[in-house]
Amino acid sequence: MAEPADVLTHKLTEHSRLTAEDAAELEAMTYHRRSLKPGEDFVRQGDRPDVAALVLEGMVARYHLLKGGGRQYLSFHIKGDLPDAQSLFLDQMDHAVCAVGEAELALVPHKEIIRAFERRPSVGFAIWRETLIDAAIFRETITRNSSRNTRTRLAHLFCELFYRARTSGLTDGNSCAAPLSQTQIGEALGMAIVTVNRMLQALRRARLIEFRGGVLTVKDWKRLAVAGDFSPEYLHLKRAVRI
Amino acid sequence: MAEPADVLTHKLTEHSRLTAEDAAELEAMTYHRRSLKPGEDFVRQGDRPDVAALVLEGMVARYHLLKGGGRQYLSFHIKGDLPDAQSLFLDQMDHAVCAVGEAELALVPHKEIIRAFERRPSVGFAIWRETLIDAAIFRETITRNSSRNTRTRLAHLFCELFYRARTSGLTDGNSCAAPLSQTQIGEALGMAIVTVNRMLQALRRARLIEFRGGVLTVKDWKRLAVAGDFSPEYLHLKRAVRI
DNA sequence: CGGAATGTTGATATGCCTCAACTAAAGTGG
C-alpha cells in the first residue's frame, strides 16, 4: 500500500509542478491512518475539524443533509483527493463527508499543513489549486443538475467518475470502482430512484455502460461522452487522458 | 467612490482578520479601473486571464455556455467580490463572466497578487478563504437547484442576494439592487421563464417580496427565509447579520 | 414614433415523480 505522502504528491502533480523541496515538505507531515466502514460519516455538518483528510483507498462523498432526512450528494472523491481541504480556512463544516463503500483515509493536522504553506508557498498554491478544481467540479454539477435531462445527467456522472479514475490510474481496462447505490445516484443527480433505475437500463440497452456490483464498465466512451455532454476541460488537468 | 484597495480590504474583513501590514500589501497593488455595459462579457470560457477582477460597483455573473446558445448562470457577484479569483491558479477559464446591468471593476495583475501572497501568507489565506466561500455557495446552489421546487428556489435566490447585499452594506432599508431579468433568473435556477414569472407572482401575492425595475424589496424576511429554506451558515461570515 | 426586448396570461403536453407491489440479493441469527 502506497505511503500517504506519495499519494498526495502524485495527486498534486496531476495539475501542479512540485519541486523536490515541496515534496520533502509534504513528506515531513504527520499522516494518521483511519479506516471507514461503508456509509460511515467522517465529518458532520457543523463540525470544526482540526485535521484534513486525504483519501487513500475507496470512495468518499460530501453531502448536504436535507430537512426530512434526505441527502443531496455534492461530490465523490477517490484516492488522492482532499475532500475537506476547505476546513483549513472555513471553521464550520457546511456539509458532511461519509464513506461510500469501505474507505481508508490519512489525517493530517491543519497546523502542519499551514506551516508547510508558510515555508513553501508553492505547496500552498498546489493545494489551493486542488480546492479550485473542486469548485470547478461544483460548477459543472450545477449545470448538469440544473439544465440537463435525467439521461444526460446520469451519463455525465459516469463520464466524470470514469475519467477521474482513469487520470489517477485507478481503472482496470474499461472498468472502475463506483460503489454507489441507485439511491445515492439519485440523491446526487436530484432524481427519483425509479428514474435512476430506468435511465440506467436505457444506458445499458444502448450499450454505453455496464453497472453492477459497484463496478462501472464503459462499453463505448465516445458515445457515452456525447450522451453525457461531457468534456473534461473543467477538471483542469495538466495533461488530458486519452480514453 | 471608494478606493479599490479599501473595497477589497473591507470585503476580506467580513470573514478574515487582516493586520495593518496585510492591508498595506493590498494597498500597494495596482488597480486598473474598467467599466462594463449591461450584458458585456469580461472574460470568456477558454480565456487565460493575467489579471483578476474586483467588483467595485454593480453586479457581475458567472455562467456556462450551453450548446444551443443558452446559459447556465452559476453565481452573482457584488461590490467587493472577486468573481475570477480562480484564474490565479487555473489557467483556462471554464466559464465566462459578464456584467448584469452596468458594472465597474478594478483589475489587478496576477503577478502582483501572487507576490503579495509570498510576502504575506495571511493575505493569501484571506483570498483563499474567499474562494472557498465561493465554493460553499456553489454547493448550496447544487442543493437548491437539484432538490427543491421552483418556488423554494426562487425564494432562496432572493434570500441569498439580499443577505449578501446586507452583509456588504449595500441595502437601502428592505431593498437592494438586483438588476436581473426573469430570463436570467430562469437560467440561474434551471427553470422556464414562464415559471419564473408565475412563481414571482406567487411570492408577491404572498407579500414576501417586491421585485420591479431591478430592485428587490423584502417585505417579510422571516417568511421569505422559510419559503426559501434559507439559512446563512454556508456564507461563512464572521458575524451574522440581523435582518 | 417604431421596433426590440421583457414581461404576462392561457392552454396543452410531457418528463419525471409518487405510489405500490414484487423480485433479488445481501446480511443475520439459530
Next chain:
DNA sequence: CCACTTTAGTTGAGGCATATCAACATTCCG
C-alpha cells in the same frame, strides 16, 4: 447451512409540477 429479515433493485400505473407553445401587453430605447 438454511430460514428470516433487511436492503437494494425492478416493473407498472397514474398524477402532477413544470416545460412548451402561442398570443398579447408593456416597457425600454434608439
